[in-house]
Amino acid sequence: MxxxxxxxxxxxxxxxxxxxxxxxxxxxxxxxxxxxxxxxxxxxxxxxxxxxxxxxxxxxxxxxxxxxxxxxxxxxxxxxxxxxxxxxxxxxxxxxxxxxxxxxxxxxxxxxxxxxxxxxxxxxxxxxxxxxxxxxxxxDRVVMMLASDQLRVVPTTIHIALKDVPTALTPDLLRDTIRITGAGLRTQFGIANPRLAVAGLNPHAGEGGAMGLEDMDTIAPVLDQMRAEGYDLSGPLPADTMFHARARANYDAAICAYHDQALIPIKTLDFDRGVNVTLGxxxxxxxxxxxxxxxxxxxxxxxxxxxxxxxxxxxxxxxxx
Missing domain, CATH: 3.40.718.10 (Isopropylmalate Dehydrogenase)
Structure with a gap:
């Protein structure tokens, strides 16, 4: 029982x-x-x-x-x-x-x-x-997830100024966030092979470097390394096309670069039913x-x-x- x-x-x-x-x-x-x-x-x-x-x-x-x-x-x-x-x-x-x-x-x-x-x-x-x-x-490290029946989101950086996000979004932090999220989905949500969608930092996920280099230089290499370890990852993805219904059907959780990138979509979709979950x-x-x-x-x-x-x-x- x-x-x-x-x-x-x-x-x-x-x-x-x-x-x-x-x-x-x-x-x-x-x-x-x-x-x-x-x-x-x-x-x-x-x-x-x-x-x-x-x-x-x-x-x-x-x-x-x-x-x-x-x-x-x-x-x-x-x-x-x-x-x-x-x-x-x-x-x-x-x-x-x-x-x-x-x-x-x-x-x-x-x-x-x-x-x-x-x-x-x-x-x-x-x-x-x-x-x-x-x-x-x-x-030492935990992950904040906001979850409802419609969406699960994880902000990689949380309560910091937007201007500080590019520096705070390190490969180690992103790697730990993905690892802890994947483990939590497996052990606490019963999802055997979690699918994680990872948002880019910049508009259009940097658009090949035209709108910022962090997506190519910081995010993409981490995803490539973790895919080789067996993680089911998509991204870096343009955040503006990640949260419509058809896109949400393709992943179990969205890993976002910063606070509002994660919380605006879930609070828009399901304001009253969002739940704060601590993974790790x-x-x-x-x-x-x-x-x-x-x-x-x-x-x-x-x-x-x-x-x-x-x-x-x-x-x-x-x-x-």
Whole structure:
């Protein structure tokens, strides 16, 4: 039987806790998860039952949201993060990862955090969730994938200025990104021979050097080397023709050169259902593809679709692993 998914509560002042209650209502008949959170922070819009261990989650799931109590230092005020809660947010993530590493949980789903509150309250030294999870998993490099039923995309470079992308897009980085993506598709998505489409950096993939040399000098040699190793790769391809329906049918994931090249197409095609997946960790990790949404927190209007899809995807990945 598939172990339950461990859900870390994220920033209590955001929308995470209200959307996980909505997600329980939508998914209670389909899969099993448990929430790691302070009972006092919950919105109590659904039945909640405290559990002592992840093993109890499946028996509780049909009738109540399984909660593994995790006390915080501060109260929850919608839309106003309290730095006193920073340590609780961080340790909820580490507990979820520990459960996944020991097999007590089949996957981790993380609800949105607020990085400034973590830095202010606990001097959090990591840029975000992904880097902290990589630390917990003792790996040096991970890959961010955005995925939905319509498209999977991976940005090779992520949160850097566009002017810095050509320098950051090194052969080693591209090679590692392709390798980690291919391994993740095989082991966590059940795709035996992943087909990867690799976007060029420049318009028209450089058009033979007329619009930039990076596609010929950096990207193409890496693809040639990795094809010789057995990878099924196409590219470098002009990014403007990679994402229509007929093109998407020819690959399992698109490897893109930079953030917006990857995220614009998936958010255009499937804005509400996009899921953030971290590949390269020693456990499955998904998260909704949105932030804390302080401006609407506590109003009961937050859309739970991305969280629902993140849990569904984690469950499918766990069953495929």
């Amino acid at each position: 598939t172990a339950p998914i461990a859900v870390s509560c994220g920033e209590p002042a955001g929308v995470g806790l209200e959307i996980i209650e909505k997600a329980w209502t939508a998914l209670k008949d389909d899969l099993s998860f448990f929430l790691i959170a302070d009972p006092a922070h919950l919105h109590a819009t659904v039945p909640v039952q405290e559990i002592r261990s992840p093993a109890q989650a499946a028996d509780v799931m049909l009738n109540a949201l399984p909660l593994l109590a995790h006390p915080f230092a501060g109260i929850r005020t919608a839309g106003a993060p309290d730095p006193q809660n920073a340590e609780g947010v961080i340790t909820a993530i580490s507990r979820a990862a520990d459960f996944a590493l020991t097999g007590a949980a089949s996957a981790v789903c993380t609800l949105p955090i607020h990085k400034k509150a973590l830095k202010d309250g606990a001097d959090f030294p990591y840029p975000g969730h992904t880097e902290y999870l990589a630390h917990l998993g003792k790996v 960790l020693p456990f499955i990790r998904t998260s909704p593809d949105h932030g804390t949404a302080f401006d609407i927190a506590g109003q009961g209007i937050a859309n739970p679709t991305s969280t629902i899809e993140a849990l569904r995807m984690a469950w499918r990945m766990a069953q495929a692993s």
